Amino acid sequence: MxxxxxxxxxxxxxxxxxxxxxxxxxxxxxxxxxxxxxxxxxxxxxxxxxxxWLWRLGLLHPWPVSRPVLRGTWRGELTPAKGEARTIFLVLDQAFSRIETRTFTAESRSASIAARLDKVDGEFLLAAIYRNDPDLLLHDRSRIHRGAVCLWVHGPDPTELSGCYWTDRDTKGQLRFERVSRQLSSDFASASALAARSA
Structure with missing residues (x-):
């Protein structure tokens, strides 16, 4: 406002x-x-x-604030419909009025173009449209593309997210994440380091 x-x-x-x-x-x-x-x-x-900041205070959850606090770094597994599963990190930057997503794999990174966290059938669903940028040297086999992701939030103080993704390269698959830190990582290496410290 x-x-x-x-x-x-x-x-x-x-x-x-x-x-x-x-x-x-x-x-x-x-x-x-x-x-x-x-x-x-x-x-x-x-x-x-x-x-x-204030809306994230624990004493305000689950009442009067029911929206879950997802801010942080999440480690996950990306399982494509065709191909082998691989490690992926999800970084969620969240305020009360907005949420932004970034993901990192060993070969690419993506950022949300639009993202929303809404209640659907009694559960929170994180939905985002994103742009993915593979590493420059991999463009011959992995081009820049756009996609969408839907992740269900499990529990009022969630430690797990799960859902699916699909892209304009006609690929799709499943995703599952576990929170590793409330800190925000900036790339695959820093996210891996956070995950190693939390193990």
Whole structure:
């Protein structure tokens, strides 16, 4: 929410509050609205803190916040419909209002173009559309491509994700992940190091 929208929302709330008080016989001076700018700034800070950090506090789960905290590095197994299973790492960068995915294998990396975490049939489902970039020297056998992934979230404090993927190269397969750290890795090597330390 930008500052203009937030200002309108706070002003609307203040106006409703003032009208309610007036209906109860209060006489309010125009100075009642003087702190508007300060209130908007304070609410902006609270919303930012909530979005980035506060909502993840354990004491707020599972009520009033039911959304699971997935932020961190996850080690998994990618099993294609044709071919051998291989190790893959999933890194989830999550705020209350958004979630972004990155994956790393020994030969490629991908990043989400769009991603959502929603409740479906009583369980949370992470769905994303991504772009995959294989290492430059492998482009002759593995071209840049796009794909989609759906991962079911298991439990309110999840340690496991599972689901499937498919791509515009007509490939598909299954995925299963286990959380190895709440830290965010930047590549395959750093994710492997985190996984080794957690073993």
């Amino acid at each position: 930008n500052r203009a929208s937030l200002t309108i929302l706070v002003l609307l709330g203040a106006a409703i509050w003032a009208l309610t008080l007036s209906g109860h016989g209060w006489v309010l001076p125009l100075s009642f609205f003087t702190p508007l700018s300060a209130v908007v700034s304070a609410v902006s800070v609270v919303i930012l803190l909530w979005d980035v």
